[in-house]
Amino acid sequence: MVDTVVPHPLGIVRHVVPGSFDTAVAGVPVVHLPVATEASYGFDEVWTTGRPVQVEQVGDVIVGHEGEYAFAAVHVPAADEYAVAVRDSYLELLNAVIGLGYPEVFRIWNTVGRINEPNENGLEIYRDFCLGRAEAFDKLGTTLPAGTGVGSPVAGITVHLLSRRTRGQVAIENRRQVPAYEYPRQYGPRSPSFARATRLPETGQLFVSGTAGILGHATVHRDDLLGQIRVTAENLEVLTGDLQALTYVKVYVRSEHDLPTVRRECQRLFAPEASVVYVVTDLCRAELLVEIEGVAVG
Secondary structure, three states, X not given: OOEOOOOEEEEEEEEEOOOOXXXXXXXXXXXXXXXOOOHHHOEEEEEEEOOOOEEEEEOOEEXXXXXXXEEEEEEEOOOOOOHHHHHHHHHHHHHHHHHOOOOEEEEEXXXXXXXXXXXXXXXXXXXXXXXXXXXXXXXXXXXXXXXXXXXXXXXXXXXXXXXXXXXXXXXXOOOOEOOHHHOOHHHOXXXXXXXXXXXXXXXXXXXXXXXXXXXXXXEOOOOOHHHHHHHHHHHHHHHHOOHHHEEEEEEEEOOHHHHHHHHHXXXXXXXXXXXXXXXXXXXXOOOOOEEEEEEEEO
16 A cells, blocks of 8 residues: 555566466556465455556557656566666666656565576576665665565566655654665675665655664574564664554565464564465575565655
């Protein structure tokens, strides 16, 4: 939900069993992400608004927009290496919403197929992706938004975002963590390009990036699921001020075997009325077991 009185769909993200990545226009922009391990884990994420939505195709980019907010998506086909294609697709995506009058990108999701595998030159695909993304942001000089980068068993990459017309959003970092864009070279040729969260002052909404068991820039509690959940929750609390403020939570779990434990812990951590959904998929670091994002209000 972005801004709703009478809800109109701004964009739909379908988390489906592996088939293929797809973006389409069916009266509304629709993104298919092949990340669910079986049909019971699939779900639709519907971003809504209180105003009628206009849908457009700008080159390879699909956009739904309504005067204040826009939803947009682009797909990068499977390739032996990705940096150049990611840079070009990111530029096309960002320029599409800028050109339509929505220059303030405040939330981006990146679904990267085979994220922890090497490309043809031996560079991890996530790091290959990060290189192209950083080059696109360098070229445009855009303020970095909140972001998530997770995997899929299907090759290719899909990027979708939320942006708006009004300026004034605030990027937020976590004092317990090195900003992702300042990570040292050990994490790849270019650092990940995102802020830990973005606040929209006018609505009181806080869009929290994918958050994990990382302190400084290092993964902690390797092979310790409960330890990673605890640190993740502590990081989320630093960003939100109160875990109970999270009204929508998306939980990414690397192993299906861990899902019952993660569900139990999340039921304990988050408010009973919060909407919590789960995705079993690979994460941006091979040693990460769980990652959590969300939207807080207040």
